[in-house]
Amino acid sequence: MTGIQSTDIKNKLHAFCVQCKNAGLKMTPQRLAIYKYLLETVEHPSADTVFRNVRHTLPNISLDTVNRTLLTLNRIGAAFVVEGTGDVKRFDANLEDHQHFKCLNCKRIIDFHHAPFDNVEIPTCIKDQFTILRKTVYFEGLCKDCQSIST
Numbered sequence: 656m657t658g659i660q661s662t663d664i665k666n667k668l669h670a671f672c673v674q675c676k677n678a679g680l681k682m683t684p685q686r687l688a689i690y691k692y693l694l695e696t697v698e699h700p701s702a703d704t705v706f707r708n709v710r711h712t713l714p715n716i717s718l719d720t721v722n723r724t725l726l727t728l729n730r731i732g733a734a735f736v737v738e739g740t741g742d743v744k745r746f747d748a749n750l751e752d753h754q755h756f757k758c759l760n761c762k763r764i765i766d767f768h769h770a771p772f773d774n775v776e777i778p779t780c781i782k783d784q785f786t787i788l789r790k791t792v793y794f795e796g797l798c799k800d801c802q803s804i805s806t
Contacts, residue, residue: 664694667748671733678731688713689724693734693748699755699764701743737764738791754792760801 706721728734734748
């Protein structure tokens with residue numbers, strides 16, 4: 656659990672329902688369960704991980720439904736794909752400003768927040784040619800647990 660209070664989850668679920676409605680999407684039990692799982696986890700799960708966990712409450716859900724739903728959540732801005740992992744797509748419903756660290760050994764992705772990274776300046780050569788929708792900072796290395804194993 657991310658430490659999100661149950662009232663905060665309820666508020667986020669309500670906002671999600673409104674967001675889906677505004678995007679012309681029906682609120683399905685599958686969509687709700689997948690989004691709720693993303694809100695409640697500190698992991699940055701792959702579609703397979705989401706599938707294995709959501710199947711406990713929705714045994715008939717398919718991996719294809721989970722995949723399509725996660726991509727839809729990304730498309731409407733309710734969650735995003737953690738870029739740069741070089742692995743299977745990983746998803747994050749935490750839309751607050753934060754950055755990611757990925758352990759190259761155990762593959763865990765850990766959220767952290769360093770306020771100066773929120774204001775990374777976009778180079779003029781990029782700003783003049785593209786519309787920037789999101790900026791991310793992403794680090795790779797070894798987490799403390801994996802460092803102690805390798806020494």
